[in-house]
Structure formats: structure tokens, C-alpha cells
Amino acid sequence: AKPDGPGTYVYFDAAMNRRVARSLLIHNELHRALENGDLQLFYQPQVRISTGEVVGFEALLRWQHATMGWISPAEFIPVAEQSGIIVQIGEWVMHTAARQAAQWLARGHRNFRIAVNISVRQFVGQDLPQLVDTVLKETGLPPHMLELEVTESLALHSVATTLAILHDCKSLGVKLAMDDFGTGYSSLSYLKRYPLDALKIDQAFVRNIPQDQGDMAITRAIVAMAHSFGMSVIAEGVETIAQLEFLRALGCEDVQGYLFSKPVPADQAATAFAGFATY
Ligand code: C2E
Ligand code: CA
Ligand code: CA
Numbered sequence: 052a053k054p055d056g057p058g059t060y061v062y063f064d065a066a067m068n069r070r071v072a073r074s075l076l077i078h079n080e081l082h083r084a085l086e087n088g089d090l091q092l093f094y095q096p097q098v099r100i101s102t103g104e105v106v107g108f109e110a111l112l113r114w115q116h117a118t119m120g121w122i123s124p125a126e127f128i129p130v131a132e133q134s135g136i137i138v139q140i141g142e143w144v145m146h147t148a149a150r151q152a153a154q155w156l157a158r159g160h161r162n163f164r165i166a167v168n169i170s171v172r173q174f175v176g177q178d179l180p181q182l183v184d185t186v187l188k189e190t191g192l193p194p195h196m197l198e199l200e201v202t203e204s205l206a207l208h209s210v211a212t213t214l215a216i217l218h219d220c221k222s223l224g225v226k227l228a229m230d231d232f233g234t235g236y237s238s239l240s241y242l243k244r245y246p247l248d249a250l251k252i253d254q255a256f257v258r259n260i261p262q263d264q265g266d267m268a269i270t271r272a273i274v275a276m277a278h279s280f281g282m283s284v285i286a287e288g289v290e291t292i293a294q295l296e297f298l299r300a301l302g303c304e305d306v307q308g309y310l311f312s313k314p315v316p317a318d319q320a321a322t323a324f325a326g327f328a329t330y
């Protein structure tokens with residue numbers, strides 16, 4: 052497109068208006084979706100590199116709208132965070148995911164965790180430890196089977212408040228993972244202060260392995276750092292055997308990605324309990 056000229060403004064204006072209009076529509080429809088039960092959870096297996104066993108599942112929101120079709124969480128989560136409805140959605144997600152995990156447990160599956168994404172808004176807009184406690188009691192899920200994935204944007208809030216909430220969650224027995232590690236408002240100092248069990252390497256770093264030396268150096272550094280703090284590492288967005296082999300050589304424990312499975316509905320996800328070949 053032409054970088055300047057009077058027409059350009061009109062174009063961007065119209066595009067911006069369309070974006071605002073769509074956000075508004077999504078905002079309105081999201082409330083309805085939550086009430087009508089139109090939100091779903093898909094589950095993506097997390098695989099232990101050394102054995103090929105499934106050690107967990109990440110719960111990921113899916114939304115199929117009657118007329119707008121599938122709307123990506125990458126699009127509607129930011130809208131939900133803006134409006135605050137992410138708090139109610141987050142409650143639904145935790146209840147639903149924990150109920151699913153409890154059902155798998157009741158069917159005899161063992162040694163897996165269910166990972167749930169926690170929005171930074173859930174740290175200020177609600178009593179997160181209270182929610183966790185309620186969900187654990189309601190479902191009977193053993194606490195160590197629930198993992199909360201938090202992001203580095205937590206660092207935007209008061210460290211004292213954040214720490215207190217994380218410690219309250221930990222004392223309930225759940226696991227904590229730092230999601231998208233290395234992409235955010237990174238402050239290495241919180242690594243030693245936050246009671247984290249695991250670091251998740253963002254797919255942005257995994258994507259260009261084994262071509263990009265810089266991304267490989269970052270990945271190597273993250274694994275080493277996590278291990279020196281006694282944390283385990285899970286890499287997301289693993290799509291190729293070359294990526295898997297690189298991560299295996301670094302001692303990365305677990306992986307998640309299309310190489311093994313996309314996020315799928317619960318009944319399909321359950322077939323993953325049979326395990327995977329790790330090549
Ligand atoms: P995320 O937490 O970083 O989730 C990983 C994303 O990577 C997911 O996108 C997943 O489908 C995708 N992915 C997994 N493996 C691969 C792979 O091998 N290759 C590629 N290219 N992509 C892969 P998804 O499901 O579209 O979710 C996008 C984001 O939306 C999530 O990023 C998370 O930030 C947010 N989100 C999803 N569900 C929830 C939720 O229940 N609560 C909150 N607060 N956020 C959620
Ligand atoms: Ca995540
Ligand atoms: Ca992630």
C-alpha cells in the first residue's frame with residue numbers, strides 16, 4: 052500500500068473502525084456465549100520427552116459463534132480482559148477443566164496434570180486462592196494435579212500482592228508454571244522470588260530451531276536457568292523432530308505441540324493416555 056497521500060488515512064480509519072466494531076461485537080457476544088454454554092475447552096497433551104508418556108494437558112478455550120464462526124482466543128481473550136469478563140470466564144474454565152481431569156482420574160488414568168491459563172486480571176479482579184480451593188473441593192481433584200499457568204505480565208502489579216496470592220495458591224498444593232517465558236516484561240529477579248514449579252518456553256523461541264542460533268541460545272539459557280532454580284521446563288509449539296531432538300539434548304523435560312497433537316476435544320484428548328512415540 053502507498054505509505055502516504057490523503058487516501059491512506061481514509062483506509063486506515065475504516066480499518067480501525069471495523070476493528071473497533073468487531074471488538075464491540077465480540078464483547079457483547081461473549082457474555083451471551085458464556086451464558087449459553089457456547090464456550091468449549093479443548094485439551095492439548097503435554098509429553099514427557101524421555102518416555103513418550105502424557106504427563107498433562109493444557110486446557111484451551113474455543114468459541115464457535117453461530118454466525119461468526121470460530122473466533123480465536125488470541126482475539127477474544129484480550130477483549131475479555133479489557134471488559135473484565137475474563138474473571139467469570141476464568142472461573143468457568145477452572146471448574147470445567149478440573150471436572151474433566153477428575154473424570155479421567157475416576158476412569159483410572161494416573162500421573163497427569165491439568166494446566167489452566169490464568170489471566171493477570173484474575174489476580175486483581177477476584178480471590179484466586181479462594182477459587183482454586185472451591186474448585187478442588189467441588190471436584191475432589193488432588194491439588195498437585197492442577198497447574199496454573201501465569202504470565203510475566205504479573206510483574207506489572209505490586210510484587211507483594213502477587214507473591215502473596217501465588218504463595219496462597221502454592222499452599223493449597225497446586226503447581227505453578229510461568230507461561231510464555233522470555234517474551235514478556237521480563238524481570239529475572241522474580242524467578243528466585245516466585246514459587247514456580249516450571250517454566251514454559253514460548254513457541255516464538257521454539258519455532259526457528261534449528262535455524263536461528265539466537266533463539267537456540269535463548270532456549271539453552273532458559274533451560275539451564277530453570278534447572279538451576281530447581282524448576283522443570285516445558286517447551287510449547289514443538290512441530291518437528293529436529294526441535295524435539297534439540298530440546299531433548301538440553302534436558303528439557305516436557306513438550307507440547309503439533310508434532311504430537313493439536314488441542315482437541317476431551318474425548319479425543321483421552322486417547323493420548325496411550326502415550327506417544329518420541330522418535
Ligand atoms: P498460550 O497459553 O501460549 O497457548 C499456546 C497456544 O499455542 C495455543 O493457541 C495452542 O493452540 C497453540 N499451539 C500449541 N501447539 C502449537 C504448535 O505446535 N504450533 C503452533 N503454531 N501453535 C501451537 P490458542 O489455543 O489459539 O490460544 C491462544 C492464547 O489464548 C493462549 O496462548 C492463551 O494466552 C490464551 N488462552 C487460551 N485459553 C485461555 C484460557 O482459558 N484463559 C486465558 N486467560 N487465556 C487463554
Ligand atoms: Ca498457556
Ligand atoms: Ca504459552
Ligand code: CA
Pocket residue numbers: 231253254
Ligand atoms: Ca503464547
